[in-house]
Amino acid sequence: xxxxxxxxxxxxxxxxxxxxxxxxxxxxxxxxxxxxxxxxxxxxxxxxxxxxxxxxxxxxxxxxxxxxxxxxxxxxxxxxxxxxxxxxxxxxxxxxxxxxxxxxxxxxxxxxxxxxxxxxxxxxxxxxxxxxxxxxxxxxxxxxxxxxxxxxxxxxxxxxxxxxxxxxxxxxxxxxxxxxxxxxxxxxxxxxxxxxxxxxxxxxxxxxxxxxxxxxxxxxxxxxxxxxxxxxxxxxxxxxxxxxxxxxxxxxxxxxxxxxxxxxxxxxxxxxxxxxxxxxxxxxxxxxxxxxxxxxxxxxxxxxxxxxxxxxxxxxxxxxxxxxxxxxxxxxxxxxxxxxxxxxxxxxxxxxxxxxxxxxxxxxxxxxxxxxxxxxxxxxxxxxxxxxxxxxxxxxxxxxxxxxxxxxxxxxxxxxxxxxxxxxxxxxxxxxxxxxxxxxxxxxxxxxxxxxxxxxxxx
Numbered sequence: 157x158x159x160x161x162x163x164x165x166x167x168x169x170x171x172x173x174x175x176x177x178x179x180x181x182x183x184x185x186x187x188x189x190x191x192x193x194x195x196x197x198x199x200x201x202x203x204x205x206x207x208x209x210x211x212x213x214x215x216x217x218x219x220x221x222x223x224x225x226x227x228x229x230x231x232x233x234x235x236x237x238x239x240x241x242x243x244x245x246x247x248x249x250x251x252x253x254x255x256x257x258x259x260x261x262x263x264x265x266x267x268x269x270x271x272x273x274x275x276x277x278x279x280x281x282x283x284x285x286x287x288x289x290x291x292x293x294x295x296x297x298x299x300x301x302x303x304x305x306x307x308x309x310x311x312x313x314x315x316x317x318x319x320x321x322x323x324x325x326x327x328x329x330x331x332x333x334x335x336x337x338x339x340x341x342x343x344x345x346x347x348x349x350x351x352x353x354x355x356x357x358x359x360x361x362x363x364x365x366x367x368x369x370x371x372x373x374x375x376x377x378x379x380x381x382x383x384x385x386x387x388x389x390x391x392x393x394x395x396x397x398x399x400x401x402x403x404x405x406x407x408x409x410x411x412x413x414x415x416x417x418x419x420x421x422x423x424x425x426x427x428x429x430x431x432x433x434x435x436x437x438x439x440x441x442x443x444x445x446x447x448x449x450x451x452x453x454x455x456x457x458x459x460x461x462x463x464x465x466x467x468x469x470x471x472x473x474x475x476x477x478x479x480x481x482x483x484x485x486x487x488x489x490x491x492x493x494x495x496x497x498x499x500x501x502x503x504x505x506x507x508x509x510x511x512x513x514x515x516x517x518x519x520x521x522x523x524x525x526x527x528x529x530x531x532x533x534x535x536x537x538x539x540x541x542x543x544x545x546x547x548x549x550x551x552x553x554x555x556x557x558x559x560x561x562x563x564x565x566x567x568x569x570x571x572x573x574x575x576x577x578x579x580x581x582x583x584x585x586x587x588x589x590x591x592x593x594x595x596x597x598x599x600x601x602x603x604x605x606x607x608x609x610x611x612x613x614x615x
Contacts, residue, residue, distance in 0.1 A: 210386055214345030216482035216540045226343040229486040232477050234418075235388045236341055236351040240472035241381050241395075242330065242412055242429050243355065244445075246436040247466030251359040251377075252322030253335030257281050257495060259358055259376075262319050263307040268509065273305055281495050284502035305504035307530065313359070313375050313508065314517045314527075320358045320375075330470030337471035342480040342539055347387045352480075353471055354380045354534050361437030362524070363450050365459055370437065371524040375507030378531050379439050381432060382544065392559050394544040395432050395441035396537075397461070398450065402443070403544040403559040406430065409443055410563065417472070434469075435461035446566020464570055480539055505530040 214223065226233070245252065260281055265274040265288070273288045287301045311317040323334045338354035357379070362372030382394040383406070390406040411428035432441045435448065440461050442448050450459040476495065477488040485497040507530020511518040519526040538546040545557035565571055588594040 210391075211346035211348075213348045213384075213542045215542055216342075219343060219345050219481075223345040224343055225345060225347050225349050226341070226479065229479050229481065229484075230488050231479065232339065232341055232488055233349065233388065235385060235390075236339070236349070236383070237472050238416060238427050239351075239383050239385075239390045239406075239430060240339075240470075241353060241383065241393065241432045242414075243441075243469040243471065244431065244433045244463070245325065245466045245469055246434060246462065247464050249324075249434075249436060249466065251320065251357050251361055251437065251439075252324045253332055253337075253355060253469065254319070254322040254358045255334050255336055256338075256356050256499075258319065258334065259356070260284065260307065260499075262311060262317070263309055265305050265504065266308045266509075267300060267305055270308065270509075273300060279307075281499040284499040284504075286498070286501040286503065301503065302501075303503040306509045307376070307504065307506055308508050309375055322358050325467045325469045327467070329473065330468045331473040332469060333474065335469075335474070337475040338534060339471075339475050339477040340480045340485075340534060340539060341477070344384075344542075349385045349388075350539070351383045351385065352380055352534070352537075352539055353383070353475075354378060355434070355439065355471065357439050360439065360531075362526075363438060363459055363461065365521065365523070368521065369526075371521055371526055372528055373526055374528050374530050376505070376530040377439055378506065378533060378537075379434070379441060380534070380537060381441060383430070384544065390430075392544055393430055393432075395443065396546075397435075397440035397442065397448075398438065399547065400549055401441070401545065402564065403557055404443060404563070405559045405561055408561055408563055414470075433463035433465075435463050442566065443563050444565045444572065446571030447568030448566050460568075462568070462570070463566060482540065483535070485535075500533065500535050502533055503536060504532070506533055507531065 257280075260279045260283075263279050264272050264276075265279065265283070266272055273290050274283050275290075276283060285302060287299055288305070289297055289299050292298050311319075313320055323332050325332050335356075338356065340352040340354070342350040342352065344350050355378075357377040358375070360372070360374045360377035362370040362374075364370055379396045381396065382392075383390050384392040384394075392403060393406050393409050394403045395401055409430040409432075412431050413426055414429045415422045416425040416427045417423065432443060433445060434441055438450070438461055440448075440450070442461065442463050445463050445465060448461045448463065450461050476492050478492060478497065478500070479486045479488075483501075485500050487493045487495075487497060508527075510525060510529045511527040513520065515527075517527065543555070543557045544559060548555045548557075588597060
């Protein structure tokens with residue numbers, strides 16, 4: 157019995173390290189344990205992958221009339237709305253979603269020196285453009301690209317003016333009347349369609365490091381998720397987190413039962429909506445509850461994000477919608493047509509420039525400033541991408557973006573743990589017996605580089 161248990165543990169460990177040869181090593185050992193608890197799971201998953209043989213996702217310059225998935229500009233397919241992610245905002249959130257049309261009225265457009273570019277008392281969305289012509293002090297005209305501009309607040313944002321706080325969802329419905337999301341639907345050819353849901357928050361409250369902070373605060377905060385469809389069926393979901401994010405197979409994401417809406421009215425049809433979690437302050441998105449490593453390749457407790465099952469936001473109840481064909485943006489209708497599309501081509505910062513070191517509001521720690529530049533808008537997020545990921549970290553030099561097969565759960569006291577979701581090493585460590593031996597291998601692999609690599613390649 158002891159020998160069989162030892163062989164079983166050895167097999168599980170080989171399974172854990174099998175990512176190196178993409179399961180070729182495992183093929184040698186599978187006959188040893190015909191009752192392997194994971195054999196059926198992985199064989200079914202691999203059979204499904206082999207049977208699909210789906211056509212490739214195409215970049216915008218490869219689209220033509222023969223391979224397009226969407227044929228009418230400005231039309232949003234019903235399946236995009238049916239599979240709009242629901243967002244659990246943090247229960248103690250201070251900065252909620254807001255309407256960009258109201259947000260911009262509290263700003264002026266300036267260059268990097270603080271000089272006003274748009275000579276207007278109240279800024280509107282239609283005043284945001286890709287470039288500006290303005291008169292210099294000597295009377296001559298000059299042109300400046302919007303990428304060299306900032307939206308500079310008229311109020312002292314460090315005092316939390318009311319417009320900076322945003323609006324929380326209605327209890328029960330998840331509707332935010334003054335906080336519409338932004339939906340951009342992009343044709344990716346061969347039956348593929350990308351639905352980008354953008355979530356705008358007036359302020360990003362950065363994390364604390366070892367109890368000090370917050371660091372990396374900025375006015376304006378754009379986050380987004382991507383649901384990728386093939387022939388109207390959701391296949392993948394990607395969610396943003398700071399400069400990166402995480403990709404999942406759609407089947408792996410937690411779902412919530414909701415009544416389907418048609419033309420804004422409830423129907424008796426029950427659908428399963430995907431669920432994501434927005435972290436406290438930073439609004440980075442994660443697939444589970446608990447403590448999550450902040451912008452680092454594996455778990456690092458001193459720099460973390462936190463999520464919980466706070467108020468649920470349903471972006472499908474209030475949003476501005478557009479279709480995207482390369483850089484050609486088409487509004488769905490009213491009120492999108494009234495807002496125009498020029499604001500989407502604004503490449504400047506949706507918030508103040510980083511405060512100078514001499515400003516009394518500014519502080520510095522060895523890795524970050526307290527107040528940094530605001531973010532750029534939706535079209536700066538590489539929406540024409542073929543990969544699920546818009547960008548890649550410096551350490552991801554091979555530019556891989558695999559979609560996980562299992563949920564990556566949070567850590568900490570608020571995490572919801574069970575054997576049906578994976579941690580940083582998947583669920584295989586749960587099968588090692590006795591528990592003291594499992595603890596030894598957790599110490600060896602958990603939160604470490606080996607564990608990170610296995611997790612990355614196997615999902």
